[in-house]
Amino acid sequence: xxxxxxxxxxxVIAAFAQVTASDAVVTTDWLANNLESRNIRVAEVSIVxxxxxxGHIPGAANISWHTDLVDNPxxxxxxxxxxxxxxxxxxxTPDTTVVLYGDHDNWFAAWGxxxxxxxxxxxxxxxxxxxxxxxxxxxxLDTIAPDIRPTExxxxxxxxxxxxxxxxxxxxxxxxxxxxxxxxxxxxxxxGRVFAPAGIQELSIRAGHVPGAVNVPxxxxxxxxxxxxxxxxxxxxxxxxxxVDGSKPxxxxxxxxxxxxxxxxxxxxxxxxxxxxxxxxxxxxxxxVGVPINNPAGTVWTGx
Amino acid sequence: MSDASxxxxxxxxxxxxxxxxxxxxxxxxxxxxxxxxxxxxxxxxVAVYMTFRLHGHENYGRTASWVFLLGLAFGWVMQRARFCFxxxxxxxxxxxxxxxxxxxxxxxxxxxTAHTILFTAWIRNPLAGHLxxxxxxxxxxxxxxxxxxxxxxxxxxxxxxxxxxxxxxGEGSLLAPISIFGAFLGAILGLKFWNxxxxxxxxDATITWLPSWKGYTVxxxxxxxVLGLIAWLLLRWVPDPDPAQTRQRPTARSVLHAVFSQRWxxxxxxxxxxxxxxxxxxxxxxxxxxxxxxxxxRVAGNALNFLPERLEGVDTFRGCRIVGxxxxxxxxxxxxxxxxxxxxxGVAGTGVxxxxxxxxxxxxxxxxxxxxLGWGAYIALGCTIGTLxxxxxxxxxxxxxxxxxxxxxxxxxxxxxxxxxx
Numbered sequence: 011x012x013x014x015x016x017x018x019x020x021x022v023i024a025a026f027a028q029v030t031a032s033d034a035v036v037t038t039d040w041l042a043n044n045l046e047s048r049n050i051r052v053a054e055v056s057i058v059x060x061x062x063x064x065g066h067i068p069g070a071a072n073i074s075w076h077t078d079l080v081d082n083p084x085x086x087x088x089x090x091x092x093x094x095x096x097x098x099x100x101x102x103t104p105d106t107t108v109v110l111y112g113d114h115d116n117w118f119a120a121w122g123x124x125x126x127x128x129x130x131x132x133x134x135x136x137x138x139x140x141x142x143x144x145x146x147x148x149x150x151l152d153t154i155a156p157d158i159r160p161t162e163x164x165x166x167x168x169x170x171x172x173x174x175x176x177x178x179x180x181x182x183x184x185x186x187x188x189x190x191x192x193x194x195x196x197x198x199x200x201x202g203r204v205f206a207p208a209g210i211q212e213l214s215i216r217a218g219h220v221p222g223a224v225n226v227p228x229x230x231x232x233x234x235x236x237x238x239x240x241x242x243x244x245x246x247x248x249x250x251x252x253x254v255d256g257s258k259p260x261x262x263x264x265x266x267x268x269x270x271x272x273x274x275x276x277x278x279x280x281x282x283x284x285x286x287x288x289x290x291x292x293x294x295x296x297x298x299v300g301v302p303i304n305n306p307a308g309t310v311w312t313g314x
Numbered sequence: 315m316s317d318a319s320x321x322x323x324x325x326x327x328x329x330x331x332x333x334x335x336x337x338x339x340x341x342x343x344x345x346x347x348x349x350x351x352x353x354x355x356x357x358x359x360v361a362v363y364m365t366f367r368l369h370g371h372e373n374y375g376r377t378a379s380w381v382f383l384l385g386l387a388f389g390w391v392m393q394r395a396r397f398c399f400x401x402x403x404x405x406x407x408x409x410x411x412x413x414x415x416x417x418x419x420x421x422x423x424x425x426x427t428a429h430t431i432l433f434t435a436w437i438r439n440p441l442a443g444h445l446x447x448x449x450x451x452x453x454x455x456x457x458x459x460x461x462x463x464x465x466x467x468x469x470x471x472x473x474x475x476x477x478x479x480x481x482x483x484g485e486g487s488l489l490a491p492i493s494i495f496g497a498f499l500g501a502i503l504g505l506k507f508w509n510x511x512x513x514x515x516x517x518d519a520t521i522t523w524l525p526s527w528k529g530y531t532v533x534x535x536x537x538x539x540v541l542g543l544i545a546w547l548l549l550r551w552v553p554d555p556d557p558a559q560t561r562q563r564p565t566a567r568s569v570l571h572a573v574f575s576q577r578w579x580x581x582x583x584x585x586x587x588x589x590x591x592x593x594x595x596x597x598x599x600x601x602x603x604x605x606x607x608x609x610x611x612r613v614a615g616n617a618l619n620f621l622p623e624r625l626e627g628v629d630t631f632r633g634c635r636i637v638g639x640x641x642x643x644x645x646x647x648x649x650x651x652x653x654x655x656x657x658x659x660g661v662a663g664t665g666v667x668x669x670x671x672x673x674x675x676x677x678x679x680x681x682x683x684x685x686x687l688g689w690g691a692y693i694a695l696g697c698t699i700g701t702l703x704x705x706x707x708x709x710x711x712x713x714x715x716x717x718x719x720x721x722x723x724x725x726x727x728x729x730x731x732x733x734x735x736x
Contacts, residue, residue: 042444065435068447148442153435154597157377 034123034279035138035239036109038147045069051106051158055079055122056113056141065151067111067137067144071100071158075118075268079125087173087289090165093129097163102131104163111137111144115237117228121271123279124287130167136275139238146236172278174261174286176294176301182261183221183302190253190260191223194273195292199265200225202305205296212266214296218305220263224252228269231276245276256283263288263295344668351574354662361386361655368648378648381598385649388590388601389481389656394573395583397421398478399698400469403724404731412551417584419545424588425707426537430530432596433709440525440533445632449708450600452633452695453519454715457511461694461701462716464686466723470731471683472496473676475698476691477603479684480650481657486669489680494607496684501604501611503685504692505621511693512626521631522711533709574663591707598645600708602700603653604691605634605646611688612636633695633705676734683727 044050045068052070054062062072073079078096079088088096102108108126112119116136126134137144145151181187198204202218219225230248233240240248246255254260260277264270267289274287288295295301365386369379391397395417402414429449436446445451452458469475472493474482479490479497524533562568572578594601615621628635634646643651661667672680691697694716696705702720705713 145438148437148439148444150444150447151436151438152447157375159372159375 032242032280034135034275036135037138038144038149041067041109041137042149049105049107050109051100051102052109052111052137053100053122054112054141055110055119057118058113061113061141063153065153068150068152069156070111070152071156073100073110073122075121079118079122087125087128090129090168093125094163094165097131098160099158101158101161102163103161104131104133104166106133108134109137110134111140113141115142115229115232115272116140116275117269117272120275121268123275124172124271127172128169129165130169136279139236142237172274172286174263174288176288176290176298178286179220179261179263179288179290179295180298180301188258189286190258191220192249192252192254192260192262192270192273192277193219193223193225193292194228194262194264194270195219195225196227197225199292202307202309205309205311206265210265212293214265214293215311216296216303216305217307217309217311218296218303219292220295221302221304223263223304224254226252226254226273228264228272231273239276239280242280245281249277249281254283256281259284259286261286261288263291265292267291267293344666346666348665350662350667351665354659357655357662358659361652361659373642374648377598378645381594381645382648382652384590384594384598384601385652386656386659388587388594388649389484389653389658390660391583391586391590391656392477392653393481393484393657393660395578395580395586397580397583397587398474399702399720400474400478400724403469403721404728406548406551407725407728410551411553412548413553414580415548416545416552417580417582419541419548420581420584421587421591421703422706423538423541424585425591425703426534426709428589428592429595429707429709430525430534432592433525434530437525440523440529443526445521445523446708448595448599448632449710450602450633450696450700450704450713451521451523451708451710452631452701452705452712453516454522454711455515455519457515457519458694458701458712459715459719461690461692462719463690463723463726465690465694465697465716466720466725467727468497468500468683468686468688468690468723469698469720470724470727471679471734472687473680473683473731473734476607476687477653477697477699480603480653481660483654484658485661486667488669489672489676492677492680493684493687496681496686497604497688497691498607498611498614498684500685500688500690501608501692502615502620502688504689505608505612505615505625507689507693508628509622509626512628516631517627524709524711537706537709575665587703588707591703595704595708600700600704601649602634602646602696602704603650604688604697604700605636606644606650607688608634608692609636609644609646611692631695634691634697634700635695673735675736679730679734 041052052067053073054066054070055073055075056062057075081087081089108131110119110122119136119140123134123136178187182189182191193200196207199206200219205217206213226249231239231245239245249255260283262270262273262277262285270291271287274285277283278285365379365383368374368382369376402418405411406415433446437444473489476497479493482490527533591601612621687697694701698720701716702713706717
């Protein structure tokens, strides 16, 4: 039995190493085998309300992006105090491996990873393929929230170097700082043909992109079939083809700063580049007064 | 409509109308006082208060609170409805009275149906090879069959299964503590047997979940048809209704009397057990009464240096296995305590306690039968509750095998029961 256990754990580790793009990511197989581990806390971060309640990975807790990871009513990331409260509620200690997953191929789960890293909890991973892959594999769901014994979590360091502010981006746009700017929105938004995708409420009254930015829509990083990240080599090539090769620090942005966390995750956690996530993104930049904008389509805001 | 409780039957009732298991033991002068009802009410208040305390307690929480509450309800329902697997089979084999057996069938079909509804939310495609969370779906091999047979024989020898011994503690049974102690010794023996059984058999045994074969509909339909056929066969042994009993308009007084004083009709127990089992899976953990017994057995066995240091592969199975070495009250301990308290509330609520006076022969058999109960339940990863009830409800083939061999075991050892009561 000892040998069998040993072999199976070797197999798990091997599968883990082969299938995922990096150790910042775990496979559905690995997670299924480790669900009962005491040192792991799984949490769902989905955009769509009610998905967690409808059914989630057994034992997973729920993180509500709209209330747990942002600082309402200010437009800011969650405060350190509230992050500590969240982690305590999740029963997390500094040694706990947190695995996040969510809908839309982990958009907001990736934002969650970013927040965890900002507040110094490095032991955080994404479930490769997220909620979509777990469901596609017909894996078990549960409908009850786990009983978690709360902890007293304390943040010991805050890493704001992974966060870009408006002034950082303007400095790059005006050529005072060197960085790759990566705009992960759709080509239509990037080109300035539309202000925002159809049906979207949060708008900017200018169209276009930050001068110097390259456009690599977030979806380029995932395999369309199951939402898993592409291999490290493929990812390297996709971004290098647009000039983003890790030779300079990069800044990623999108419309409101969440999907860009997905690309931030790819560039920083999988490819190991130095990357900042600009959470103000286009709804801040495109509304700011006196900043340079590149608008190839020339669309003008007419108040409609 | 209602079964008369044995204590309420007039003396001239023909013996055949009284289930044999209830009539064979001479009765002591009973304790009959309204104070018992006050005690029951007080105990119920304390028990409900405990569920709230558990809910807010930092070491326990919501799940523990639910487990405790469900244990209270389970013990109370079992006591009120005489939901006892051995009594059911004995009524059938000896008294040709199938009412309790039909109640058991009802418990099975209600539980299977309600579990199926839950599972469709948790496992969208049962053919995909994953098991539903928590459910007790155990390995299929001759080990569970042997465990079931031993357990059944233990039931005949000791007079009931472990769960019924638990609620009978509250009824003042003198044999129940002996049998439960026997089950504790049996569990130690079971632990001793575990490693060889695991390495030779269980490690390669398949874990069969019925819906994984052709889906939920087929699995449910097979169970429904089989249970329906058995129920149809059993109908012939339903006794004629008592002509003396007239239906009257219920009053508040008669309803209270029916709920708290009279034995419930067996089918009410069956219905409620089917629902409680589903609620347990949904809100806490599947019903099961031997995990804590096994844990205590392991502690004792280790202290005596009688057991191997490591139990191989137990963690890979679902069922009444030992979880953790937490010295505080485990979930299962809470559940078992709650069953005893629920049974006590049930019996004290009638206002009458009449402990039975067993014959001398019954004492050694209570111990020996208890050992078989504990041993069988250990190797089968559960007893009539964890493996049979929770297992069959969850669609576990292992639960059905246990049920079958348990019935054979009960029948085979029934002559020993007759000897015990001679």
